[in-house]
Amino acid sequence: MYLEIKNLEISFPTPKGKYTAVRNIDLEIKKGEIVSIIGHSGCGKSTIMNAVGGMLTPTKGTVTINGQPVKGPGPDRGIVFQNYSLLPWLTVYENIFQAVDAAVKNKTRDEKKEITEKYIKMVGLSSHREKLPKQMSGGMKQRVAIARAFAINPDMLLLDEPFGALDALTKGDMHIELLKLWNLENRSKTIIMVTHDIEEAIFLSDRIVVMTDGPAATIREIEELHLPRPRNKKEIVSMPEYKIIRERLLSLLMDKVEIDQADFYQAAEVEVG
Amino acid sequence: MMNAQTSTPAIELQSSTSLASRISVKPIFQKLKPSLESAAYTLGGFGILLLGWYLISKVTADALPGPFATLAVFWELIKDPFYDYGPNDKGIALQLISSLGKVFLGFSLGSLVAIPFGILMGANSFCRKLLYPIVQILKPVSPLAWFPIGLAVFQSAGSATIFIIFITSLWSTLINTAFGVSTIPADHKNVAKAFGFSTWRYITKILIPYSLPHIITGLRLSISVAWLVIVAGEMLSGGMGIGFFVWDSWNALSLEKVICGILIIGLVGLLLDKIFTLLEKRFSYSN
Numbered sequence: 001m002y003l004e005i006k007n008l009e010i011s012f013p014t015p016k017g018k019y020t021a022v023r024n025i026d027l028e029i030k031k032g033e034i035v036s037i038i039g040h041s042g043c044g045k046s047t048i049m050n051a052v053g054g055m056l057t058p059t060k061g062t063v064t065i066n067g068q069p070v071k072g073p074g075p076d077r078g079i080v081f082q083n084y085s086l087l088p089w090l091t092v093y094e095n096i097f098q099a100v101d102a103a104v105k106n107k108t109r110d111e112k113k114e115i116t117e118k119y120i121k122m123v124g125l126s127s128h129r130e131k132l133p134k135q136m137s138g139g140m141k142q143r144v145a146i147a148r149a150f151a152i153n154p155d156m157l158l159l160d161e162p163f164g165a166l167d168a169l170t171k172g173d174m175h176i177e178l179l180k181l182w183n184l185e186n187r188s189k190t191i192i193m194v195t196h197d198i199e200e201a202i203f204l205s206d207r208i209v210v211m212t213d214g215p216a217a218t219i220r221e222i223e224e225l226h227l228p229r230p231r232n233k234k235e236i237v238s239m240p241e242y243k244i245i246r247e248r249l250l251s252l253l254m255d256k257v258e259i260d261q262a263d264f265y266q267a268a269e270v271e272v273g
Numbered sequence: 274m275m276n277a278q279t280s281t282p283a284i285e286l287q288s289s290t291s292l293a294s295r296i297s298v299k300p301i302f303q304k305l306k307p308s309l310e311s312a313a314y315t316l317g318g319f320g321i322l323l324l325g326w327y328l329i330s331k332v333t334a335d336a337l338p339g340p341f342a343t344l345a346v347f348w349e350l351i352k353d354p355f356y357d358y359g360p361n362d363k364g365i366a367l368q369l370i371s372s373l374g375k376v377f378l379g380f381s382l383g384s385l386v387a388i389p390f391g392i393l394m395g396a397n398s399f400c401r402k403l404l405y406p407i408v409q410i411l412k413p414v415s416p417l418a419w420f421p422i423g424l425a426v427f428q429s430a431g432s433a434t435i436f437i438i439f440i441t442s443l444w445s446t447l448i449n450t451a452f453g454v455s456t457i458p459a460d461h462k463n464v465a466k467a468f469g470f471s472t473w474r475y476i477t478k479i480l481i482p483y484s485l486p487h488i489i490t491g492l493r494l495s496i497s498v499a500w501l502v503i504v505a506g507e508m509l510s511g512g513m514g515i516g517f518f519v520w521d522s523w524n525a526l527s528l529e530k531v532i533c534g535i536l537i538i539g540l541v542g543l544l545l546d547k548i549f550t551l552l553e554k555r556f557s558y559s560n
Contacts, residue, residue, distance in 0.1 A: 053467065055463065055466060055467070072466075073466045073467045073468075073469065074469065075468070075469055077467075078467075079463075079467040081463060081464075081467075083460060085460045085461070085463060085464050087461060087464065087478065087479065087482070088558050089482040089483075089558050090478070090482075098468075098470075098474065098478055099464075099468040101474075102468045102469050102470045102471065102474055103468045103469050132558075134558070148468075152468065
């Protein structure tokens with residue numbers, strides 16, 4: 001198995017004592033798979049991502065890639081951060097080039113420049129290459145962040161709520177761009193994505209990992225998807241499998257909300273009485 | 274009836290021409306308006322100052338020289354600013370250049386020490402804990418107190434003056450640089466981690482660009498204080514410079530020259546501040 005997470009637990013020391021973000025996480029991911037992690041806020045989705053990315057060290061358990069334990073961040077994993085994390089004083093070109101120059105080994109400077117240009121073109125930002133992040137919309141910034149992660153040619157892409165801040169239309173475009181890039185690389189790249197958008201997870205993923213609520217969150221259920229690729233948003237919504245999975249995810253994620261509503265009605269009755 | 278009909282187009286024509294002229298004049302006027310306004314306030318303020326000054330000099334029967342007498346002396350000073358009649362009699366521009374030279378030398382040396390140490394303090398909590406108490410104790414000390422130490426070490430009043438400017442220039446730059454570096458957002462650090470930035474790339478592409486506005490603020494505060502201190506320093510050291518000029522003028526019982534000196538010191542101080550404010554704007558960024 002390409003990526004193996006075994007009995008992972010991550011805790012943080014706080015003034016009030018140990019805070020366990022996630023525990024008992026067991027997950028295996030094949031090469032080239034697209035896996036989404038979905039759950040409510042604070043369920044440790046990002047924590048798992050950061051453990052895979054090497055930004056956090058496991059308290060217990062192991063994360064291995066190709067049998068090698070993850071010891072820190074590395075150029076084999078490209079990360080797209082939740083808030084784009086572009087450097088505000090660098091242009092589109094420089095933001096990508098600096099990452100390529102730092103992460104890609106055994107290439108000349110000219111080759112690295114070529115790589116940078118190629119990925120700027122791939123995300124359609126050639127005419128904006130000299131712009132600073134503050135001169136661009138959220139969607140454009142997100143494209144730069146994605147281009148930067150792809151440009152270092154990682155085996156795995158870690159996307160932490162990559163489209164969370166985008167409007168619905170831009171989001172739809174970005175989904176297609178992501179799959180296009182994935183196809184261009186012969187679907188060889190493994191993609192792990194954190195999201196709280198059910199439709200997004202279904203449209204993009206091969207498997208969806210549903211988390212329980214935090215703290216001390218763990219995996220509640222893993223949904224396998226067999227929707228044919230390439231997928232088309234309009235077509236898949238009418239497929240029976242789409243509806244079944246969507247209902248299942250909704251019931252897994254929304255039961256909490258229903259309980260809250262019941263509480264609300266009870267409270268109202270008491271007041272009236 | 275006929276009159277009314279013929280006069281109507283005339284009015285329209287008139288109003289349309291005035292409209293056209295208004296369109297072309299208005300934007301220029303609107304652009305100039307804030308600067309014109311602030312110029313008017315400046316002039317008004319100085320008018321009040323001059324009036325007060327004039328009245329005080331009248332009341333004290335010219336014990337304090339009035340604006341006109343001072344202006345005449347000022348004119349004498351700037352008419353031939355570069356004359357050099359030996360060590361104790363030099364033109365005002367030469368005095369000013371001497372002071373500015375000492376300030377820039379001391380300030381540059383101070384900044385060369387303060388910026389690296391500030392970065393060290395900001396980036397490393399061990400260094401911060403170690404150095405911060407020292408900074409806290411030494412910062413409130415008047416730099417003039419260092420003058421005897423400068424004299425003892427360098428055996429020369431000129432070098433001792435540069436030394437106290439060096440000391441003056443350290444603190445604000447050090448503290449602001451350390452603050453800038455210690456507030457680098459985790460997001461930027463994560464980028465460096467995730468893409469495997471080397472230390473050098475981290476310093477040049479993240480640490481310096483992020484802290485630069487803070488560093489420049491520190492430099493601006495430092496040079497303002499350095500310009501304050503040089504005047505007092507030169508009064509102590511003697512020899513040459515604008516501070517020496519003020520003290521020498523007092524010894525020569527020319528309050529007119531003293532007032533001219535104050536005016537020139539103020540103007541140069543303002544200029545230095547403006548230059549660094551421009552630099553601050555140039556290197557600031559926003560997300």
